[in-house]
Amino acid sequence: EADLTQLDALVILSGDGLLFEVINGLVERPDWEEAIQKPLGILPGGSGNALAASLHYYSGAPPVSGEDLLVSCGFLLCKGSVSHMDLVSIQLSSGSRLFSFLSLAWGFVADVDVESEKYRHMGAARFTIGTLVRLASLRV
Structure with missing residues (x-):
């Protein structure tokens, strides 16, 4: 030290x-x-x-x-x-x-992005659906 x-x-x-x-x-x-x-x-x-x-x-x-x-x-x-x-x-x-000191991020956003691929056919709504699905299955 x-x-x-x-x-x-x-x-x-x-x-x-x-x-x-x-x-x-x-x-x-x-x-x-x-x-x-x-x-x-x-x-x-x-x-x-x-x-x-x-x-x-x-x-x-x-x-x-x-x-x-x-x-x-x-x-x-x-x-x-x-x-x-x-x-x-x-x-x-x-x-x-x-x-x-700069930013704080939570892996949740990346999880939603990756996991919402299966909802791509829904357009921009895929992120809303992906967020709701992800929230319902949070790992604690």
């Missing part, structure tokens, strides 16, 4: 997945309440880079992508721009807890 008091910030070159792991690692520390107060910076190095792109957008900088997004996010980090973000806390039935 690194001594975070010696650091001004943590900067990660990654996509959203590694940032998820870092955040969840920070909250597992004994000093988690202080650890999550440490500024986190992200330089886009993944395939989606949704958080980096969102932060870039809300900074007011002109839209960019690819390597230009990496360079622009680097400049934002050098400027020391800090924005507070909310985290979503998820308590699982197993007792473990996860934190989400």
Whole structure:
């Protein structure tokens, strides 16, 4: 466990997945309440880079992508721009807890999409029928 008091910030070159792991690692520390107060910076190095792109957008900088997004996010980090973000806390039935910073999804939507194929002949109504059928057969 690194001594975070010696650091001004943590900067990660990654996509959203590694940032998820870092955040969840920070909250597992004994000093988690202080650890999550440490500024986190992200330089886009993944395939989606949704958080980096969102932060870039809300900074007011002109839209960019690819390597230009990496360079622009680097400049934002050098400027020391800090924005507070909310985290979503998820308590699982197993007792473990996860934190989400970008989005939260439930496999239900994907299940409806896949399982509604048999109702394709109904057009767009297939999703309504598929949803009702899926709700009636939820696995708990």
